Amino acid sequence: MKIETVMEALIKNRYSVHCFSSGEEAADYLDRSLNGKVIGFGDSATMSHMKLYERLSAHNTVYDPNQSKDNDEFLEIAQKCLTTEVFLTSVNAMSETGELVNIDGTGNRIAGSLFGHEKVYFIISTNKIEPTLEKAVWRARNIAAPKNAMRYKLRTPCAVKGDRCYDCSSPDRICNALTIHMKKMNDIEDVEIVLINEELGF
Numbered sequence: 001m002k003i004e005t006v007m008e009a010l011i012k013n014r015y016s017v018h019c020f021s022s023g024e025e026a027a028d029y030l031d032r033s034l035n036g037k038v039i040g041f042g043d044s045a046t047m048s049h050m051k052l053y054e055r056l057s058a059h060n061t062v063y064d065p066n067q068s069k070d071n072d073e074f075l076e077i078a079q080k081c082l083t084t085e086v087f088l089t090s091v092n093a094m095s096e097t098g099e100l101v102n103i104d105g106t107g108n109r110i111a112g113s114l115f116g117h118e119k120v121y122f123i124i125s126t127n128k129i130e131p132t133l134e135k136a137v138w139r140a141r142n143i144a145a146p147k148n149a150m151r152y153k154l155r156t157p158c159a160v161k162g163d164r165c166y167d168c169s170s171p172d173r174i175c176n177a178l179t180i181h182m183k184k185m186n187d188i189e190d191v192e193i194v195l196i197n198e199e200l201g202f
């Protein structure tokens with residue numbers, strides 16, 4: 001995979017794109033770019049790894065559902081995230097042809113990525129990139145979702161080993177909606193892809 005080809009595909013899909021060689025460099029860039037903003041977060045292991053909440057909340061108002069103590073607080077913060085100026089999230093997978101794939105259980109991450117903000121950032125490390133859309137969907141379902149279920153110690157069959165999807169009917173199931181961003185949404189002025197040429201998240 002040539003990163004330049006992926007960047008070209010994303011630009012063709014109407015996204016703005018910046019590429020960095022490490023999570024640290026990307027975090028520095030976001031820290032410089034966002035100041036005095038009201039920002040909402042979608043859940044992301046990559047963003048946690050980059051310590052974006054700690055960095056950005058020092059000089060912005062940041063709502064991050066992952067900072068909540070219980071489910072009620074989670075939902076309260078997640079709702080605020082839907083109408084912030086800026087929304088930051090990641091993806092479960094991306095195709096080399098520039099399609100973004102996300103799976104969600106509650107829906108806050110997907111909802112925030114679709115509408116209601118001046119600007120949305122997708123922070124994507126290159127280990128999420130697959131050659132085709134079909135393989136990206138497979139990755140989201142069989143790699144990202146089971147590993148997320150493991151991360152949250154959910155009572156789902158995939159959370160035992162994080163090995164694959166069992167298409168479960170568990171009450172804890174996190175795969176309730178799957179979105180494919182084919183191109184930039186019309187009413188979000190700018191959707192920026194921050195590509196990171198380093199293995200982060202899953």
Ligand code: SF4
Nearest residue numbers: 158165166167168175
């Ligand atoms: S559908 Fe169930 S088993 Fe499959 S990844 Fe989602 S939570 Fe895990």
